[in-house]
Amino acid sequence: MSIDEEEDRVWALMSDPSVQRLVGRTYRALSESHAKMIRRVARLPEWVPNELKRTIVALSDKWYQLSRGTQCVYAIVGLNAVVFGMWQVPRLLPFMIRRFLHDPRSGLSYTMLTSTFSHREI
Numbered sequence: 001m002s003i004d005e006e007e008d009r010v011w012a013l014m015s016d017p018s019v020q021r022l023v024g025r026t027y028r029a030l031s032e033s034h035a036k037m038i039r040r041v042a043r044l045p046e047w048v049p050n051e052l053k054r055t056i057v058a059l060s061d062k063w064y065q066l067s068r069g070t071q072c073v074y075a076i077v078g079l080n081a082v083v084f085g086m087w088q089v090p091r092l093l094p095f096m097i098r099r100f101l102h103d104p105r106s107g108l109s110y111t112m113l114t115s116t117f118s119h120r121e122i
Contacts, residue, residue, distance in 0.1 A: 010035045018042040022053055034064040083117045 013019070013035035014027065022042040029035035041056050063071065083100065086092050100118035102111040 006032055013039050016042065022050065023057060030061070030064040034060060080117055080119070084119055087119070 009032050010029050013032070014023075014029055016039055019035075019039050019042040023038065029038060037060050038057055041053050041060075044053060066074070087096055087100075096118070098106075099108075099111065100114045102115040
């Protein structure tokens with residue numbers, strides 16, 4: 001896909017009236033995927049406050065300015081934080097033990113992967 005084609009797609013996504021109400025006419029998306037994400041945020045239900053929508057857009061601006069490597073590192077750190085948080089909820093312990101601790105006798109091969117993200121303590 002050429003640069004002109006991507007710019008046309010971004011322009012089409014950003015010309016959506018709901019997007020223009022949220023970010024204004026002069027806002028420039030960084031890429032087609034960024035524009036798609038902004039459109040999804042703009043189409044959230046009306047009961048979602050505009051301040052929250054604008055905060056999400058501001059965070060997405062920062063996210064799409066990061067390099068792919070930095071995005072990958074942040075995603076892995078975030079995943080680890082979520083799994084750690086899940087270990088702290090007593091109600092989730094049976095689920096976490098079954099799905100995030102590897103036991104070779106269980107027959108669940110995916111637990112070798114999930115156990116790499118699993119930690120109960122810091």
